[in-house]
Amino acid sequence: MPKIYILREACKGVNDCGICRFVCPKDVLGISDVLNRKGFSPPEVVDEAACTQCGNCMVYCPDMAIVVEMRKSKKAAQ
Amino acid sequence: MPKIYILREACKGVNDCGICRFVCPKDVLGISDVLNRKGFSPPEVVDEAACTQCGNCMVYCPDMAIVVEMRKSKKAAQ
């Protein structure tokens, strides 16, 4: 199963941004109701199993706030 | 017969310019050996009869120093 990390403090909020959710083909991401320190609502993973590892969320996120650990990848963090 | 007027004082000299002679298809124009007041040698008409009234000399002259009186023209000076 892929692993999706949300770097919550880097996110500027799904309300004004939400690009990750828009580009996710599988509706893997929802909205966290815990604000981050800057007062934004980051996404949260609601259906990790559905994730196809397409990487869209990571590639499109303007704030480097999502890391998708690819199965093939060696580099991914623990 | 066409009439070609050389406005001698306007001319900057066939030595450095000479465009009129270059564009005349009929070698109508020669070089005057009387300098104008600025010290330039204007062209002079050497074979008026050969002139086809093509108007080249007048149209190309950068210094408005030639007037070709066209047969059809009413305006031409006397």
Add this chain to the structure above:
Amino acid sequence: MKQVYQPMENKRVRTGKYFMMGNVACAEGAIAGGCEFAAGYPITPASEIAHTLAKRMLEVGGYFFQAEDEISAICAAIGASWTGKKVFIPTSGPGISLMLENIGFAVGIETPCVLVNVQRGGPTTGAPSMGLQGDMIQPRRGSHGDYEIIALCPSSPQEMFDYTVRAFNLAERYRTPVFVMADAFIGHMREEVAIPEADEIETTYRRIPKKGADLSTIKVFLDEEVAPMPIFGRGFKSHVTSSCHDEYGNRNLIDPTALDNFIQRLRNKVLKHRDEIVQVESDYDSCELALVAYGAVSRCAKEAVRVARSKGLDVGYFRVITPWPFPDREVQDLSHKVKKILVLENNSGQYYPYVRAEAAGRAEVEFLAPEILGQVHSLDYVAQKIEEMLR
């Protein structure tokens, strides 16, 4: 794209009492002063002037031209002025720095135009939203060559309005660029602005040669009494060049006397009328010490004087409203009456040498920068200096 047209106010003068931002008041002043063409390029902290004009100019039948850069803005405005329009160029320091070549051009071909410099913190890009009086000598000495200029220095949003109107009048009267030297502090300040009825606002228009005038027989340049302006489109067949020229606009690059004539007459056009242009506000008798200031800092100086007097100190006040042409006689008068002069500026002392030179040898002149450049002096700080100087 859907277009929504908002109802037009169509009022040239926005009469009434407002709590208005300085930059907005400036734009309203331009329109009230008769501006018909404005050109600019966005820049902090002057952009609100453009924003206001972009809407209002169309409503009153004029046009705000957002140019591709500041150079284009000043050039377009000069071009428009030569069609007979009153023109306006609001910007900030970096914009003026880019415009300087063509400000000199406007001086050289005697073009009425009003520039506003909402000064910001610098040098260079610096701190765009901080107000520094950092460009005070630039209007006069920023463009190459020897020339005079007119500049006004407002200290409130109301004066942003009033002086912009006056700037248009001076520009038209003397056929020359006029600067309004604001800063971010005044430009972004909101305060009461009372705008009178249109007919209470005095507006001047340039002189134009009589219809059908033969320009080979009348002087349309370099007249110290201000020549009529042979604007375009009226059949005057004007030859307008910033190359060294004579009173008729004929280019002359060879005779040394032609250059001398060109420079001197342009300068004298302003200097000979300095009495009609120069404005100071003063409140001093033969006192021990006078505070000299302009713009926002003059409000600090005025208050500091009031406080000092309330403590029984012998202090006077002298505000420069028109930094250029330099109020030489007024400063001389001051220097005859007071013993000491303290110049306050929100910079490191740009105008100070000019004051000191003029007061030469009569009064002792000192300078005080604010504690923090970019922030108007605190009253305590000034009070302390006053006491020190009176000790």
Add this chain to the structure above:
Amino acid sequence: MKQVYQPMENKRVRTGKYFMMGNVACAEGAIAGGCEFAAGYPITPASEIAHTLAKRMLEVGGYFFQAEDEISAICAAIGASWTGKKVFIPTSGPGISLMLENIGFAVGIETPCVLVNVQRGGPTTGAPSMGLQGDMIQPRRGSHGDYEIIALCPSSPQEMFDYTVRAFNLAERYRTPVFVMADAFIGHMREEVAIPEADEIETTYRRIPKKGADLSTIKVFLDEEVAPMPIFGRGFKSHVTSSCHDEYGNRNLIDPTALDNFIQRLRNKVLKHRDEIVQVESDYDSCELALVAYGAVSRCAKEAVRVARSKGLDVGYFRVITPWPFPDREVQDLSHKVKKILVLENNSGQYYPYVRAEAAGRAEVEFLAPEILGQVHSLDYVAQKIEEMLR
């Protein structure tokens, strides 16, 4: 098109004695001073500098970049300076007017570079081949904001060479733009120019951080003692911005104290070292009158003093070699020693207020423009004024 390669001289220093045009001497001075990159745009009366450089720079392994305009020229030169090259920007007044925004930029990010202004007759396009000292305040006050600058003022082709070399040294030493303020008269003047051997020419190079230095721990900006320059391409990972920044290059647009720090430290970098920079040439004792001048006019002043002394008049001489930073102490000293000062300039009195302000109250200071602006004063005219002042 056929290309003919001329034999390369390949000599960085064109040692020898020549009857050389000032502009050519200036170009040779730049090369001798270590210039590796020059950028310009053709303009009368400075073009001969570019013509010389266009050929010579390639021969000595450098490059002359003819830019699309003056703005591009100064920017390219600043960029090249940040790669560690010594850079040079020759132009005339209109070119400087266009460059001013980015001259301020160079000051703000502390970029060594040498500018030459071969001043011409103006304002505006004016009379391009006439020499006027019309841009003397422009280097210091032409760009927006509050900053200091260094400028040198040659009076002969030999000094065009010498001072250009010195300008490079000062630029490198203080990491800042340095102006050589020539004019058409000096630029187009031919006179003896003696160029020494390469090893007799002193050249300075900027300090650079040690290889591998971690810039988050060392100050590379705003050091009043001149920080080492973290040039590009060496792995320093420099962040260079002209936005208000701190000693490490971090942008800070909010804190007022950051702006104050930014301005003051840049100014002090020059002002604190004024003793090493300021140069005057003087020849006065406690005399009645001293003539103050710079550039071409200083030769007139010097000769006028010689003539006056030969008539037994008590006259001294004071030449400003570095108009900026202003030689305040030197002028103060002068004003203590002499009773009267006559400032001679080939303009309407641009530098005069600064001299007068500094001499404040001690000496009486007057100004004399030439009979014809653009032409150095005639000796008779100056003699007459001297006598008048001594009467």
Add this chain to the structure above:
Amino acid sequence: MRTDLIIAGVGGQGSLMAGTLLGTAAVVFDNKKALQTQSYSSELRGGAAITWVIISDEEIMYPRVVHPDILIAQAPQAIVRHLSQLKPGGILIVDSDMVKDPPRNGYELIQVPATSIASKEIGNSIVTNLVVLGALIGTTQVVSPDAVEKAIHISVPKSKVDINIKAFYRGLEHAPK
């Protein structure tokens, strides 16, 4: 009488707007004098938003607020930056939703849960600034409530007038009488 105020928050809280309404109320409807300045730049986003307001019965000469009589803090940074400037005995008004446990010594402290009032009671957090403004007027009467109401009418889009006025009065009521 001259009253110097600082309203400080972060971008988006409407601090500047509150100051402008205050000034408009004073100048246009209460026949007082007012002066507003601001640390503002469209070249900056996020971060602090601060406005300085002076309200006076007489002409305002000195244009800066150096030691405010009143500090309105809509965010914790406001306390850090500006509390030390507050005049001894001055008034500190805080949005208690944003500023927890403000220091309590040497001044009058007024706490208003402005954000929650706005978002929960009024239904839109955008009018938090009006709640704060209401609290200020309820406490100090630096301008009349009526003038503020009129200022709102001429300053905000028609569709937003009611909600702004409602928020203002809700804040006003909340102020200690």
Add this chain to the structure above:
Amino acid sequence: MRTDLIIAGVGGQGSLMAGTLLGTAAVVFDNKKALQTQSYSSELRGGAAITWVIISDEEIMYPRVVHPDILIAQAPQAIVRHLSQLKPGGILIVDSDMVKDPPRNGYELIQVPATSIASKEIGNSIVTNLVVLGALIGTTQVVSPDAVEKAIHISVPKSKVDINIKAFYRGLEHAPK
């Protein structure tokens, strides 16, 4: 001894070049001082070409020629513009092909048919300036003929050296001894 000269003609006559050769001769080969200025601009074409030259045994301080000792007129305008500036008793050298009937009072007049010498005797009107220069040196010895010859060698393209030197000496011979 300081000698002030004006060489004035129209563009193309080589007046400036003559001045530069003179200066080069003085400075590089005669160990004298020289200073040359000119009314010159590539932004101007045609019209007057004027150069001012100062030759001196000592350092030259004052850099302008106000009242020349010698006026060389290669064109009639030169007389109109500059004759009044000539020092009383000064020398006027004219190209007599170009300047007909120069006024004759108050100075020493030397007439050289430089243009015809150049074009007819030397075969190229381009070296008229060298004939004039020769006449000057022949008359005044302001620099040595040898120095001029050397100056020509280092200043003109190799292929033109001979003709220039020839013209120079032809002018020199022509000068009144």
Add this chain to the structure above:
Amino acid sequence: MSSVEHPLRKYLRPSVEATTFCPGCGDGTVLTSILQAIDELGMTMDDFVFVSGIGCAAWIISPNFNADVLHTTHGRPIAFATGIKLSLPEKKVMVVSGDGDLTAIGGNHLIHAARRNIEMVVICANNGIYGMTGGQVAPTTPREARTITTPYGSLENTFDISRMVQAAGASYVARWTAYQPRQMTKSIKKAIQKKGFAFIEAISQCPVQFGAKTGAGGAVEMLEMYRKSSISVKKAVEMSPQEIEDKIVTGEFIDTAKPELCDEIARLKERIRGEG
């Protein structure tokens, strides 16, 4: 989980906590695409000098990129970059700046750099507006769009930047939207490897100024618009001007080889040395 770092984070200046962009700003995606390209090429930040002008887009690199970064005056980055490249030809020089910066005030430097074909990558983050100064009309703003300086709609025609840069002489020109980060990355890689002037127009959403003022909406709405309106260069060739009008033509416009300035200079110097 807090120990997880984004793989491109290592290219950012350690002191940088977050970019200053508004939420949903496309400039963040452009930033990521650039770093991704550098990463994929296996290059290091020390291989580059980055230059920007003034504007939001100019802050993509300043101070974020942990490299030599020159943040310059408005409109001039290409001019500075030209001086840098001429003096440091062995380094890659990349300019990243906004549409206003590069095509309004900076238009002249853009076309001349393209003409010279000086090796350099220029990435223009085109948001169709002046973002940083508060939403004024730009040369890239669509006709009729309302902005703060065109309250009644813009009356001016819009630059086809890429086409103009190509006509000015560039060797490589491509356009992508922020909805195409992968293509953008690929294209940036090509541009970096290009011997010549390489230009990439990166259409980037500005929800806060463009979106709000013109009514184009938020980040997601704008991306959706990009998705719908984009057509490829190839497809565009077959379409009529009218059909293309509202479309965004994306893809590579040119990819060619011509003499590069630094190369030519090196060659000339070599020759002069040889003959000296």
Add this chain to the structure above:
Amino acid sequence: MSSVEHPLRKYLRPSVEATTFCPGCGDGTVLTSILQAIDELGMTMDDFVFVSGIGCAAWIISPNFNADVLHTTHGRPIAFATGIKLSLPEKKVMVVSGDGDLTAIGGNHLIHAARRNIEMVVICANNGIYGMTGGQVAPTTPREARTITTPYGSLENTFDISRMVQAAGASYVARWTAYQPRQMTKSIKKAIQKKGFAFIEAISQCPVQFGAKTGAGGAVEMLEMYRKSSISVKKAVEMSPQEIEDKIVTGEFIDTAKPELCDEIARLKERIRGEG
């Protein structure tokens, strides 16, 4: 015979005795072509405002044309002309200036005026060099040509000005050489009548600077070269880039209709008035 006057003489300022151009300068032919066009259209000088920058070409109109003439700063004539046209839309505004003026220092104004499609005729007398200042390289100078600032030959690529102006948005673009004065006149007539931005590149021989420095020769040699090298736009389409390289492609590049700025402004003002 001295009473004969050239029929176009009446358009020159009476005080003008002769142009300041060197003998054989093509700018004189361009001057004549412009006046001929005005004459043939039956217009008067009062229908126009003329604007120029600095350079030899700028002196075509200044002071010669007996009309409203604004001789401006170097590179800026189009910017001035823009202000004039916006304020005096009922007049024809014509800019005549040099290649250096319009495409080097003035390049930005050129492309933006083309983009705006503001009605204006711009005639660029392109002599491939900076004539007035003594023969320095220009953006139009052929590669490898020797000039006073490229003593070893120019290393830079050359602008295809007309193509660039077209790409920037102009409605009418044509190129002619001074060997084609009749076509030039016809084209200027069209340009004057164009509702939009009309640009004419007039290739003009400069024997004194270009000819002498590059070795291209005198006026007649250069005209002969123009004659030999010119090919028509139509023919060029069928040729390969290599074949075209040394050719001068002449003719009309574009002649189209698109929204013109002054028109648009007038229409908007009308609408605002209507609703006021």
